[in-house]
Amino acid sequence: MWFVKITSMNKTKVLTEIYDSLFNFFGRQYWWPGDTDFEVVIGAILTQNTNWTNVEKAIMNLKAANIFTPRKLYEIDVESLAELIKPSGYFNVKTKRLKHFIEWLFLNYNGNLSDLFKLDYDMLRDQLLSVNGIGRETADSIILYAAKKATFVVDAYTKRVLVRHGVVTEDYEYEAIKSVFEDNLRKDVSFYNEYHALIVMVGKFYCKPRMQCEECPLKDVYRVHQDELPVSADASGIQVGKRRAGQKIKARKYESGKIK
Numbered sequence: 001m002w003f004v005k006i007t008s009m010n011k012t013k014v015l016t017e018i019y020d021s022l023f024n025f026f027g028r029q030y031w032w033p034g035d036t037d038f039e040v041v042i043g044a045i046l047t048q049n050t051n052w053t054n055v056e057k058a059i060m061n062l063k064a065a066n067i068f069t070p071r072k073l074y075e076i077d078v079e080s081l082a083e084l085i086k087p088s089g090y091f092n093v094k095t096k097r098l099k100h101f102i103e104w105l106f107l108n109y110n111g112n113l114s115d116l117f118k119l120d121y122d123m124l125r126d127q128l129l130s131v132n133g134i135g136r137e138t139a140d141s142i143i144l145y146a147a148k149k150a151t152f153v154v155d156a157y158t159k160r161v162l163v164r165h166g167v168v169t170e171d172y173e174y175e176a177i178k179s180v181f182e183d184n185l186r187k188d189v190s191f192y193n194e195y196h197a198l199i200v201m202v203g204k205f206y207c208k209p210r211m212q213c214e215e216c217p218l219k220d221v222y223r224v225h226q227d228e229l230p231v232s233a234d235a236s237g238i239q240v241g242k243r244r245a246g247q248k249i250k251a252r253k254y255e256s257g258k259i260k
């Protein structure tokens with residue numbers, strides 16, 4: 001059995017191979033679904049802990065009620081807003097988050113997203129993370145898909161795929177996983193846009209808690225042996241494999257220039 005230490009160079013190779021395999025299989029994803037930057041921002045806040053179909057219903061309600069502008073969301077009362085976004089789930093929490101964001105936007109940027117997005121990347125991220133209810137994944141989604149600045153979006157699917165392919169271990173947290181991508185791949189908005197969207201596809205359809213490797217487009221990419229992955233929950237509550245403490249990652253050997 002071979003044991004391979006995942007070096008920085010190998011990470012670049014594995015991450016590139018993951019991207020190429022996913023892109024060849026799924027094709028371009030045309031993310032983020034949304035007509036305007038404002039819609040991307042609202043969608044990013046509403047999509048926390050729910051699926052996109054429910055977010056679409058909530059956004060349709062907001063549009064049908066003719067309040068889908070920063071000013072009108074600022075003015076609408078909390079109860080009416082909660083009723084409109086009910087389909088997105090956790091609507092009381094999300095109503096507060098939307099209101100916090102919109103009020104903060106008016107207080108600091110006159111309700112103007114384009115003024116906010118003029119900030120450089122570091123400042124923009126700090127600013128978004130200072131808003132009550134906006135966490136790292138939401139902030140990075142807004143920065144990448146609305147402000148169109150290069151930042152890698154990490155979600156539970158990302159961690160699961162990377163753990164199973166031996167690129168990170170389960171103790172990696174959000175910022176460490178993000179750095180793995182950003183330190184080993186070119187910083188490019190459209191590349192990061194596509195990469196995150198493709199990970200969501202493989203996570204939804206193949207890399208589930210019970211993985212479906214045989215049909216998966218990543219079946220030929222280096223991965224950690226299944227018997228090395230006793231199931232445990234990751235920080236997001238999604239089941240991913242966990243390497244036992246002190247255990248080395250077993251890798252299949254290189255053949256034909258590919259890591260298997």
Ligand code: SF4
Pocket residue numbers: 161164165202206207208211212213214216217218219220223
């Ligand atoms: S299902 Fe298997 S091959 Fe596909 S991403 Fe998950 S671990 Fe990799």
